[in-house]
Amino acid sequence: MTTPATTPTVPAVPDAADRAAARARLTDVVRRTPVVRNRALSDLVGGDVWLKCENLQRAGSFKIRGAYTRISRLSEAERARGVVAASAGNHAQGVALAASLLGTRATVFMPVGAALPKVAATKAYGATVEHVGRSVDEALVAAREMAERTGAVLVHPFDHVDVVAGQASLGAEVLEQVPDARTVLVCTGGGGLLAGIALEVAAARDAGRAVRLVGVQAASAAAYPASLAAGHPVALERMSTMADGIAVGRPGQVPFGIVRDHVDDIRTVTEEDLSRALVLLLERAKLVVEPAGAAAVAAVMADPRAFEPPVVAVLSGGNVDPLVLHRVLRHGLVAAGRYLQLRVAIADRPGELGHLLELVGSSDANLVEVEHRRTEARLHVDEVEVALQLETRGGEHRDAVIACLREAGYAVQVD
Template sequence: MGGGDRPARVPPGSPGPSASSVPAPGRPGGPGTSGESLSDSSHPSDPSGISDLPVTLDAIRQAQKTLSGVARVTALEGSRHLSGLIGSPVHLKCENLQRTGSFKVRGAYVRIAGLSVAERAAGVVAASAGNHAQGVALAASLLGVRSTVFMPEGAPLPKVVATREYGAEVRLRGQVVDDALCAAREHARRTGAVLIHPFDHPDVIAGQGTVGLEILEQCPEVRTVVVGMGGGGLAAGIAVALKALRPDVRVVGVQAADAAAYPRSLAAGRPVAVEAPATMADGIKVARPGDVPFRIVRRLVDEVRTVSEDQLASALLLCLERAKLLVEPAGASPVAALLAAPHAFEGPVVAVLSGGNVDPLLLQGVLRHGMAAAGRYLSLRLRLTDRPGALAALLEVLCAADVNILDIGHVRTDPRLRLTEAEVELHLETKGHEHCAAVRTMLREAGYPVLS
């Protein structure tokens, strides 16, 4: 679990070394060449014939110029563990180290920079529970534009504080992002402020597409790019950049299984909403794909995979332990896809870590969830006779099982219990799935019924 999992750090701007899936229809093909220079003016602006899409390579190149000196060219980090798993090089594109902690500042800045003088004077408004809020707040401040951000009342306090510190006026409205969005739209209607959508606008997508240009500059030999998807803005922008210059590169989108709007939308041929999306990965928890990104994703993204909550938690834990990178669950989704189906990806692979803004309390729960999925954390509930020495005898069994007791709860008064019974809840640190099974067996053989 040491830092040796990061053998190859590719500096910015330098060349570098069980999930379900749905193929995206209508993808253009064609031979590509590796090692192309993005600054070479001899390249046609649209070699893959995709100029009819709402975002073009020229727009992304212009966005890259707009972002010069504003957005960081984030590093590519090699992962020895993931490379060994899939059998070819894997690099992590560290947008979790971007300004504001995610890629969102790219699209927000390009969108606001493109406003007219009159529009800037009216100010901008956005709705978000986190990353987009911070991206808009910083971008607006850098451009001298007044910003108002509506956030749900239950938004994590660190994200609310950060958004204010980046310069936005924060207003808390409703219980979910949709409530905040309704308030933002009303504010825009009433004041004339420009609503900055998180993904459903060509300028925003062009800004996110600069990640794709950086990937080709840093890893010209890339064969597959894996990126998380919510509304689809990041995946769409990256896909335009890659397919225009390297049509042979596969672009794979990843969604949380319980918030996967894209598979059903691609099957239907139009954006279809998911009712009550549920996932720990709030950065990709979007009920309906954006109209603009959907057009691009349908055409250019090669497939969309889904990952479970356990896989997301395990991926976050791996990034933290092996790559020494703190990412949010949405940012870990590409790594989750690699862990779930390591032989499904042709290398070299670039996995985009889209963000690192995670609430500490959520992080605690996610890490515990990830450890449980890896067999390194075990919660048990069992009954024993309520008599002196009974708990000490149980602890002797656990000591013999070579577990670390993280927490123990002892309940004597409960309607479910007999007068002579007590219930114990244990939280144990274990050494893998086989060890967990062995602990359960030892307890049963010692006469302790395991309830859960």
């Protein structure tokens, strides 16, 4: 009687040899992205702050590292069946590019409403795109069903040791490029990137280096705090964030244990924090970064004295829809006090609008747009509402403009 072959047990954590092998596989595939010092953030922190520009990586994010590592380790028979993945965009592009480089076909399930540039790029790399659900978690259910039905290999965005081993290569680069780093901040969704970097940081600590590692999540999509408190991955009931790249409702089983054992802190940032970070990166660093990729910078800006320098903030991706970027930047300008939207009711008689605009001009606010509304139900019959969009020079100037109008007797509603 022939004893059936047993499937080798997959280790829960990629060891040093696994990570070294992954990095070797990636040598001619990924770019060693630059690390640049940012003066504005350094001034806030009181010491050097460096940006790891993974937004300049092939396919626009770190995801190619894990995707290529995972697919490159498949057998010829497995690659012949194709691969399937689920993603809001970055993992989709990473899988599509890796599959094209390795000669296998890829199908990617993306949420309905995924950013059009990410969808177009995924298709351009040769993948077939299917739209399912409103979140990565829902798309992942469809991807698993296809894998079971067709035999295609599921390339999970974060919950596999090969993916974590691939993402660890970014951590190795950071520690080489900033050898005196004391704090590393990493955006976090399911945890694959944070876990990979955590393993390299843990090895550095064993070698005598003092490095603090901090994961950063969007406050309205933060699954790790509750999961760590519970001692196991816990699913969120709902999520709502502009940072779709880290909008993951449940931590992965593989990265969770690594994060629990080796990550010092998980911070959360608001939508306003993310918006301000994007504005700073565009204005002061000349870098286009997606909301999820700006999470580490958002944490630094929200509490700059909490992090011992030298600080490294990982910019995980730069794949952002220009229309989304426009809205987010406008949101960021509002949060920074540099863009003001307000409504004022004035008497419906000649000269009143001119008087209002003259007052706005005297306060040194720049008028961007004005709208005259006569049909609002809340208005008296002899009133009109004026909606103004103004450019201001910061929080103090914004408050001064509002105070000037109110002192003149206007009832001001700030939007």
